[in-house]
Amino acid sequence: MDDSDAKATEEAIEACISDGCNIIFTTSWGYMETTAEMAEKYPDIYFSHGTGYMSNGKNFNNYFGRIYQVRYLSGIVAGMNTKSDKVGYVAAQDSSNSEVTGGIDAFAIGVAAVNPEAKIYVAVTNSWDDPDKEKAASEQLLDMGCDVMAQHCDTPYPQTLAQERGVYGIGYNSDMSKETPDACLTSVIWNWSAYYTSAVKSIINGTWDGSNYYGGMAEGLVQLTNLASFAAEGTQEKVDEATAEILNGSNNVFDGVMETNTGETVGTENGTLDDAMITGGIDWYYKNVVIVD
Numbered sequence: 001m002d003d004s005d006a007k008a009t010e011e012a013i014e015a016c017i018s019d020g021c022n023i024i025f026t027t028s029w030g031y032m033e034t035t036a037e038m039a040e041k042y043p044d045i046y047f048s049h050g051t052g053y054m055s056n057g058k059n060f061n062n063y064f065g066r067i068y069q070v071r072y073l074s075g076i077v078a079g080m081n082t083k084s085d086k087v088g089y090v091a092a093q094d095s096s097n098s099e100v101t102g103g104i105d106a107f108a109i110g111v112a113a114v115n116p117e118a119k120i121y122v123a124v125t126n127s128w129d130d131p132d133k134e135k136a137a138s139e140q141l142l143d144m145g146c147d148v149m150a151q152h153c154d155t156p157y158p159q160t161l162a163q164e165r166g167v168y169g170i171g172y173n174s175d176m177s178k179e180t181p182d183a184c185l186t187s188v189i190w191n192w193s194a195y196y197t198s199a200v201k202s203i204i205n206g207t208w209d210g211s212n213y214y215g216g217m218a219e220g221l222v223q224l225t226n227l228a229s230f231a232a233e234g235t236q237e238k239v240d241e242a243t244a245e246i247l248n249g250s251n252n253v254f255d256g257v258m259e260t261n262t263g264e265t266v267g268t269e270n271g272t273l274d275d276a277m278i279t280g281g282i283d284w285y286y287k288n289v290v291i292v293d
Contacts, residue, residue, distance in 0.1 A: 009034040017045060023203055025050065025196065029099070030128065036060060046203055050192070051099060053280050057210040063195050064099075066216030068106035068278060069246050070188045072253045073224050073239055074170045075110020077185050078118075078148045080235040081168055085118040087111060088141030090134055090151045090158045094124045098282045100152050106253050107150060108286040114238055120289045121146055131155045140292065142167070148185070159184060175225045185235075187225045194221045214275050217246055254278060259287040 009031045016024050023046045026035045032052035039047040039060030047060040055062040078087045089107065093100040108120045121144060123137035135157045138149065147167040151158040159176045162169035163183035169176065171187030195213055202208040215221035224243075227236055245251035254273035257265050266284060267273060273282075285291070 005030060006034050010038065013038045017042060022046060023200060024048070025199075027192075028128075046208065048199055055210070055212050059210065061210050061212050063199070063213040064279065065190070065195075065214060065219075065221040066275070066278075067188065067190070067222050068102055068253055069217050070222045070224050071103045071106040072110040072113075072246075073242055074150065074186060074188050075107040075112075076114050076238050076242055077110075077224075077227065077231065077235055078107070078150060078168075078170055079111035079113065079115035080238060081185055081232045082115065082118055082148045084145045084147045085115065086144060086146045087118055087120045088138070088144070088146030088149045088158065089120055089122045090137045090141070090149070090153045091122050091124045092126075092128050092153045094126060095283045095285065098278070098280050101285065102278050102282040103152050104289060105282060105284075105286045108289050109253060109258070110242070112286070112288050113242070116288075118288065120150075120286075121292050122285070122289055123292050125153060129154045131157070134158070135161070138162075144292070156180070171225075177225065177228065185228050185231050189223050189225060191220055191223055194219055214279075217243070260284040261287050261289050261291075 013024060025048050027050045029051045032049050032054050035047050035049045036054050039056060043059055045059060049062050051064050052062055089104060091100050091104060095101045104122055111118050111120060121141055123141055125133040125137055127133060134153045134155045138157045138161045142161060142165050149158040149162040150170040151172050156176060156179055159169040159171055159180045163180040168185050169180055169183045171184055174189060175187045177184040194215060252272040256267055257269055258267045259265055
């Protein structure tokens with residue numbers, strides 16, 4: 001984030017404080033460091049930052065969730081519905097960003113669970129918000145023959161262009177069947193109200209302790225929207241089966257020894273990656289991921 005973005009974030013926070021707000025949620029990775037600084041400046045204001053990793057254990061915490069659980073489920077959907085065994089994925093950041101990379105890997109593990117022959121072709125834009133690059137990346141993947149398009153980027157181009165080409169898409173952040181009803185198989189979405197409600201209640205009733213929050217499917221924080229009627233036969237059954245395994249704890253997505261796309265291995269037999277590693281330590285791609293130039 002450049003200085004102008006930091007200044008804009010600071011000004012927005014100051015405006016909230018001037019309006020009398022004593023609980024401030026900052027909702028993007030790029031706001032993190034400025035939020036940390038403002039929390040030190042205003043120790044009597046509660047600050048809660050979405051994504052990222054910084055907190056002070058007092059008036060500034062971090063909240064995020066196990067979105068990888070639903071990414072995994074959406075990978076199952078992709079694996080069940082690709083005919084070319086080429087799945088496209090437009091990613092905002094490269095492997096140095098664990099949030100994006102972990103999402104790709106969870107998705108890829110889901111694909112492999114039902115379709116070990118399929119590959120996930122990832123085009124990286126290196127920007128959180130660059131419509132031109134996101135459009136170009138989508139077109140590149142579609143030109144390669146990808147017939148299911150997934151994404152971790154801000155514009156709907158992976159979905160709208162998939163519909164234009166007559167192939168499938170898997171949305172992110174909102175139910176994208178509204179924009180692309182003929183293409184959207186399902187969408188990976190957040191229900192942030194699950195956290196906001198609990199956070200505000202904890203401040204009101206005096207139980208706020210500054211600890212970080214990390215919820216998942218069990219808490220209703222992350223969800224998969226209803227499958228399209230045109231999804232391949234058997235898709236719903238596979239999703240239901242995997243959902244039950246996640247909720248009963250028998251499937252944590254990043255389980256056991258996993259092979260990367262460079263032939264190395266991560267993880268341990270009978271073990272699973274912990275939330276801290278998934279959130280901040282994943283810098284590798286699963287074995288079926290191909291990074292396109």
